[in-house]
Amino acid sequence: MWPFYTLSFALLTSLTASAIPPTQPHPQAVFEASASQDIIGIAKEGVGHFSEWSRATKKEFLVDWQASKESEWTIVQGNEGGDLDSMTAALAWAYHLRHSTQNTSSPIKAIALLQTPADALDLRPENKLALDNSKMTSGHEDLLTLDELPEDPETLSRKIRGIVLVDHAKPLRKWRNAKILSIFDHHIDRGAGPEAKPRIFEKTASCTTIVARQMLDELEKLPEEYHMPHELLELILSAIAIDSSGLTNSASTEEDVKTSARVLKRSNWAKRDLEDVMEDLDDRLSDAKKDLDHLGLRDLLRRDWKGDLVDTPSPNTPTVSLGFASVPYSMDAQIVKTEFKELFDWFAIHAAWTAEISVDISISLNKYKTRKNGEKKKIREIVLVVRDDVRIGQAQADSLFRVVYEALENEKSLGLQPWHRAHELGRRQMVWRHESDAGRKVIRPIVEDAVMAWD
Template sequence: MPFNGIETGVGHFSEWSRATKKEFLIDWEAGRASEWIFVQGNEGGDLDSMTAALTWAYHLEHSTMNTSNPKKAIALLQTPTDALDLRPENKLALDKSQMSTGHSDLLTLDELPEDPENLAREIQGIILVDHPAPVRKWRDAPILSIFDHHVDSGAGPDAKPRIFEKVASCTTIVARQMLDELEALPEEYHMPHELLELILGAIAIDSKGLEEGTDEDVKTAKRIFKRSNWRDRDFDHQIEKLTKELKDAKKDLDAMTVRDLLRRDFKSDLVDTPSPRTPTVNVGFASIPFSLDEQIKKTEFGALFDWFAIEAAWTAQIGIDISVALNKHKIKDKDGKKKKVREIVLNVRSDVRIDEEQADDLFRTVYKAIEESKELNVNLKKWHRADELGKRQMVWTHENEDAGRKIVRPIIEKAVMAWK
């Protein structure tokens, strides 16, 4: 019988994930949180981040099971449970992996039985995947390992392994390390095909079907494929098919509300400032694959004010001081060719950590940083309805295709860190 409408998953991977979650909660209740390692990705919670965390947690536990130092490890998804389905490709991949409905097999941020700041000091440590440094709430936890394909920020200098490598998918780094260690064991542990296929999906979607993959992405995908239930199929055809299924799911966002779009790929953290009055400011970034005009049409009243009201309700709920929505969409140029256009929507609040005067000054500081940024000055211009915007709101458009969150976030955080 389903419990609360949840259908229990089938297969070894689902059973392991559910049992691990249960064991952690039992141990926490008994005061044994110190025995646990959290493997965690970034707050965006994309398929790469989720898969890398699940893969390494599974490997760490199974590879040490018959040793004198067995590890207790669990993947912590740093997104709320109800936000997981805001990435349809994740839902599809987990369904294919025969996981329980409602993601009840997985430990998500809102299911932690204790505040992360406290838990960080109690657990054995954290392992970062697809993320170069922990967010503020986990900063007191020892960093045991890092696997990432972004820029090294210097966190966890003593972490082992500590791997930063430019590959399309972070899951490539994790899966390669897993295979290397697995094949060096006296006896290999069981690797469930559901997890292997999840790994292939993460690598495929991040590398655009391996078309934009590095040699390591391709080699690792082939090694995983040989162990999967698909091993007798044509590799290229299967990757192409898998990529198309996940890509189609990823694009299926038309039914999502503005609040859904703001939440589905949102990352935030506290940023230190030199200001003695306000030593930290909470800065949040949403990445949305729709123009602001398209999003406005999704609001109840189809109006600009309504979009900002929805955005304000969401950022108030999570205590954001500076919110930035990074929108992207495609338009046709005069020759009929599609080109990518990006938007930066800036909004500064005065009701969380900062007062009106500080908010005004902080808005001017971030505004200036964006306007003067060399990375963003490719056709940077004010949005066509900028004169309708409210206080401490601004929207720009630009045509630097590569200037997404990885470029914009450091520009804004650097400005905040220098604000007094």
């Protein structure tokens, strides 16, 4: 946990908060204050309505599970990458469902589920910083994480009232038995949950924008508005800010701006300028997000991991486990992070991690910047590895590797070039370098289509 505290104290000593009235705390001041919230190794209980609600909801859910009342619960879940957008959207909608129906004849019990294990949450320092700012309990004890579910999702999904997907177009295979009640996503519609309501797919920088807009629209139509804690409002602003680069990047839309302005008016920063607040939040969260040098290779692979089972037409291997990692370091820089600082050690650590989570085929998407002729250039790498010890034998693994290899090579828009050490790679291993803007949203469908057609 040291890196977060180092970051926060660095901000405290290097930046000076603007002089503003105590009733209008500056985002910077709040973020800096979070550095002293807890003592290392000792959990500090969160303060404020949002933390208390989250902790009480988690307890109630577990009590009801013990009493076999799972059918009363709606689980709001984001994607397994667990970024700030996915986490915030889930928390916001779960809070809204509970509070908007509490005085009706059909109150809804809802809880946000973070589809990452608890020990992986701090691999995203920006999440920790934002949660500390929202006065949540240290150690994330207020939040329900995947490893805290008292029952396997395959089983639990049959018992609960249903699921709501946020920042996620379709449920993971382990949740396929659950009824999809609503979907909010800013990616491509994958056809899941055709009867879900609301069912919103819209291009915005942040999925939290879509959820917050719907939340405020419904809130303002209620006979009497429920209490909206400022900690949640500021968490929402944080999620939108980091995904939109403070409302300035090309992905930012009019809806991101309008919704942020509506949220800001209800927050403790209401009298501040929207542009200033969002820029300030983005600066601090982005600085935190980059504070990853302390992470080893295994943690880098799992900090932004997305994977699922994929059906194939093969009668011998009808299901394949496929996973994607996103790593903000070059392959060469990752190798230096291994114990022996050698290529073989990268693949040994990678193999141990993928064996632990039973993955057959994995793709690591690396991105970094290099300087050429005085200008920064964005470089990406694709690392393809197929295993033969989980569900498939060597011959099948060889065949699957060739299929995915050719699918990527044949996508000319990527402009793939073999990595400079590709000649040293082992069996069913390949690393490419490219300079296109294609990230996981582009690469994943190419790989999934190839796997689903493999026979």
